[in-house]
Amino acid sequence: MPEQPTPPERPLPSMPPGPHLSGGGRAPEDGAIAATGMGGAMDLATEEGASLRKPLGGPDGTGPQDKPRSLWSDAWRDLRRNPVFIISGLVILFLVVISLWPSLIASGNPLKCDLAKAQEGSQPGHPFGYNGQGCDVYTRTVYGARVSVTVGVCATLGVALLGSVLGGLAGFFGGAWDAVLSRVTDIFFAIPVVLGGLVLLSVVTSSTIWPVIGFMVLLGWPQISRIARGSVITTKQNDYVQAARALGASNSRMMLRHITPNAVAPVIVVATIALGTYISLEATLSFLGVGLKPPTVSWGIDISSASQYIRTAPHALLWPAGALAVTVLAFIMLGDAVRDALDPKLR
């Protein structure tokens, strides 16, 4: 079979301006605002999510030749052979385990500090040395995983549920509700996220993680909602949905049985990458002094406090920063791998 030219990406003269994405994964008709305030990783996420719902062109999309398999079992077969997926999956598994049981690999108490040992380097039993307050950097880095993973997972769950329900309903029913929702997402996109976090969280006095999660859900749901809306609109035009409608299926049946399973892939990819960005956002807000507050053990707080001693004890900054970077990278890589596996064009 000769190589198929890829379907045209740019709109043809007769088409409305559309499929091309300007900043932050947005086709111009989507709304007045591009979603760039969340940073490059979120742009990457929305772009990857959006590219998943492009219609198939040519014989690639005409269906399976051999034993029929669902998109998901196909994707799973691909993923099991993908080293990137395996490595990032193992890293995430490790993170989850140590955030559930940090005492498995760190026997000390993260809040036990000895000022006499402040800023000392690596020693036997304390491989990462001590920070500016004389706390063991290794123990604190291990215990810091719990907060980061909790914030990331809770924020992502909240954002994904709220965003996909609102966006999905707007995409399915269209009309006035859709128009209102599009304008509301525009409003949220117009506020740069770090700025919104500073303003909102500076007035909250609670020292638990819930205000941070609440803020992320509040400012994060429009991202997922836009992706879910686009995905549902694309799926709705498929023949099998029209067939179901012709057979008299109710709205709820069409949504749950036909549209949701076929429209959920972009949401999952974006949510996975977003998880990484939320962890990074939590650290940024803690670094600015408005996110989590001591005595909570968090990488952001540790990096922030270590930045004062950067000349004399850089190790106290490098270890939590490294752990943070590896964590975020693992989630982005995982999302990337899942996207590749779910993209039928790459088959």
Add this chain to the structure above:
Amino acid sequence: MGRYVIRRLLQMIPVFIGATLLIFLMVNVMGDPIAGLCGDRQCDPATATQLRKEFGLDKPVWQQYATYMGNVFTGDFGTAFNGQEVTELMSSAFPVTVRLTIVAVLFEVVIGITLGVVTGLRRGRPVDTGVLLVTLVVISVPTFVTGLLLQLLLGVKWGWISPSVSSEAPFDELIVPGLVLASVSLAYVTRLTRTSIAENRRADYVRTAVAKGLPRRRVITRHLLRNSLIPVVTFIGTDIGALMGGAIVTERIFNIHGVGFQLYQGILRQNTQTVVGFVTVLVLVFLVANLLVDLLYAVLDPRIRYA
């Protein structure tokens, strides 16, 4: 085109009102605007009541918002905690942040597009895989970590730059902060250019240009690059607004007295006027940048017509 611009301008009005109202509510309802005026101590109740009356804080919130917006449109942004006009703070802060943003955008354009073209033309080769991996790493390291590391290495260890920027903030001192600010978008621009180039390389017009016997250099610069840069240009355009708002972290690390610095001070000292004023201007910049980008889109790609 004219109708499209008008429609977009009308669309911007609710977004502007919504976004500023959201910030206004966050600051005024959840926080206490009076608390900041008394410093760290509790305000005397009688004084607090008098101050509330004086500033009109006893009126309903929507009325406060309407009064504030009315003042803003006549150019009165109120006064900051130290009695300085907020507009005065803006006139000293915005030029610095604009310079920082220009440096950042230059980095995005020069390095991002170059890397994107190089990798897009060599898709699947080691260079491509390497650069892609590096961009993922850059994207996943939070900006404040990149900033602190560069400050440590270049500023403290090797002494190439001064670790903090002076208050005049000339262009040459803003190079490293600009790179830090741009880093994440830079990586994204690289990926975007790469995808775009790799897709368009198989387009018919490129094949035609090659078949005509044009030199490779001309095919790439005049035919391939020009068409592939459309999404990149639009991304960079919308990114300008995001960069200005996102400069808080960079400005804090390198002690740059720009918009982010003033906003941070305003938030720390619970100065509502500064915060709401700066955010209002940033939201406006962001909206206008978005509009310009969508118009630019039609200019760059003549196949797109806005009805």
